[in-house]
Amino acid sequence: MSRTASVDDRALLASLAAVFRAQGYSGASLAALSDATGLQKASLYHRFPGGKPAMAAAVLSDVGRTFAEVLEPLTAIESPAAAVAEMARRVSSAYADGRVGCVLDTMTLEGAPTAVKDQAAGLARHWIDAMTQVAARSGADEEEAARRARSALVSIEGALVVSRVLGEPSEFDRAIEALPALLTGTTGETDRGTAR
Amino acid sequence: MSRTASVDDRALLASLAAVFRAQGYSGASLAALSDATGLQKASLYHRFPGGKPAMAAAVLSDVGRTFAEVLEPLTAIESPAAAVAEMARRVSSAYADGRVGCVLDTMTLEGAPTAVKDQAAGLARHWIDAMTQVAARSGADEEEAARRARSALVSIEGALVVSRVLGEPSEFDRAIEALPALLTGTTGETDRGTAR
DNA sequence: GTCTATAGCCCGATAGAC
DNA sequence: GTCTATCGGGCTATAGAC
Numbered sequence: 037m038s039r040t041a042s043v044d045d046r047a048l049l050a051s052l053a054a055v056f057r058a059q060g061y062s063g064a065s066l067a068a069l070s071d072a073t074g075l076q077k078a079s080l081y082h083r084f085p086g087g088k089p090a091m092a093a094a095v096l097s098d099v100g101r102t103f104a105e106v107l108e109p110l111t112a113i114e115s116p117a118a119a120v121a122e123m124a125r126r127v128s129s130a131y132a133d134g135r136v137g138c139v140l141d142t143m144t145l146e147g148a149p150t151a152v153k154d155q156a157a158g159l160a161r162h163w164i165d166a167m168t169q170v171a172a173r174s175g176a177d178e179e180e181a182a183r184r185a186r187s188a189l190v191s192i193e194g195a196l197v198v199s200r201v202l203g204e205p206s207e208f209d210r211a212i213e214a215l216p217a218l219l220t221g222t223t224g225e226t227d228r229g230t231a232r
Numbered sequence: 233m234s235r236t237a238s239v240d241d242r243a244l245l246a247s248l249a250a251v252f253r254a255q256g257y258s259g260a261s262l263a264a265l266s267d268a269t270g271l272q273k274a275s276l277y278h279r280f281p282g283g284k285p286a287m288a289a290a291v292l293s294d295v296g297r298t299f300a301e302v303l304e305p306l307t308a309i310e311s312p313a314a315a316v317a318e319m320a321r322r323v324s325s326a327y328a329d330g331r332v333g334c335v336l337d338t339m340t341l342e343g344a345p346t347a348v349k350d351q352a353a354g355l356a357r358h359w360i361d362a363m364t365q366v367a368a369r370s371g372a373d374e375e376e377a378a379r380r381a382r383s384a385l386v387s388i389e390g391a392l393v394v395s396r397v398l399g400e401p402s403e404f405d406r407a408i409e410a411l412p413a414l415l416t417g418t419t420g421e422t423d424r425g426t427a428r
Numbered sequence: 429g430t431c432t433a434t435a436g437c438c439c440g441a442t443a444g445a446c
Numbered sequence: 447g448t449c450t451a452t453c454g455g456g457c458t459a460t461a462g463a464c
Binding site: 058059060061062063137138140141142144145146147153156157160161183186187189190191192193194195197198200201202203207210211 | 254255256257258259333334336337338340341342343349352353356357379382383385386387388389390391393394396397398399403406407
Binding site: 275 | 450
């Protein structure tokens with residue numbers, strides 16, 4: 037109805053995140069961020085006086101809130117197997133069933149500010165820690181639990197990369213299905229096929 | 233000794249690859265490529281009249297030659313287990329023990345030319361095909377062999393991402409150690425711990 | 429808090445000397 | 447085949463009206 041756009045903070049961060057996720061930090065131009073959000077560049081600078089680095093930091097903080105929701109079942113659900121199954125569902129949803137990339141990957145190439153890379157590393161460590169705890173609850177000893185948690189993150193990030201490169205998200209679906217067995221050591225409906 | 237630099241083609245492609253690998257396609261500025269190669273921008277345009285897209289294509293072609301060397305043991309060595317073990321050594325070497333990224337990841341974000349993304353997809357498919365064949369030779373049926381090959385690529389790409397994000401390459405070492413068991417189903421010195 | 433307009437710089441790319 | 451110098455444009459960022 038007018039030449040003024042007003043954008044909800046939540047939607048704004050989601051639009052910014054979509055650009056950073058798809059294009060990476062250096063690929064996310066102010067013009068693209070302006071297009072995605074419907075705000076002019078000057079309006080983005082009003083919201084984020086720190087410029088593009090501040091936008092990236094805000095996006096990662098918002099991703100941290102999303103991660104908190106994704107990981108919430110790991111402490112809220114008593115059964116480790118059920119907890120991991122619910123986390124897997126939320127991971128799949130958060131990554132649009134493998135059709136979008138992960139900021140931990142795309143925002144950590146050289147060219148991103150050190151603060152951004154450090155923030156991403158913190159998110160990754162937090163995710164690994166939460167998965168380590170649920171793996172330990174399922175019966176793994178400390179070292180084995182940490183190993184499983186890192187493997188889980190590896191399989192998720194790798195599946196997102198392979199899905200993007202091949203142009204089809206089926207590999208991500210497989211990684212999600214394998215998560216419960218990978219983290220808790222129990223066989224769900226999938227079998228990872230590494231019998232001795 | 234002079235203001236003219238002459239650069240061997242092999243070294244030139246290696247220097248260009250290092251920049252694209254670390255910064256991604258859109259992050260790899262002509263200035264950075266000029267710095268890395270020791271050639272001025274105009275000299276790069278003399279070598280690559282197609283500009284930055286042509287440089288990226290040449291880098292991916294060179295990566296394809298490296299992949300051919302990495303995958304050569306898969307057909308040259310009779311024992312599947314020994315073949316995979318030798319491939320794993322070469323993969324580790326090609327990625328500097330996990331300290332560098334993979335162009336399949338960094339050059340396929342939005343912003344890269346479609347031709348570049350397609351070329352990367354072809355490299356990924358070729359790699360998966362070669363690993364599928366060795367998995368089949370080790371006794372897996374067709375479907376299982378393909379599944380193992382995709383999982384192997386997922387674990388390599390994921391480990392490279394996680395190693396970069398966390399700033400330490402130990403996760404890549406683990407993925408390399410797990411490759412033989414993952415592809416051939418035999419237990420080497422590592423156990424992936426998914427007992428039923 | 430949004431906009432238009434623009435500053436100043438670096439981008440990819442080219443012209444032309446040697 | 448390398449270089450210096452430069453072009454036009456997109457980049458991040460800012461000024462100032464409404």
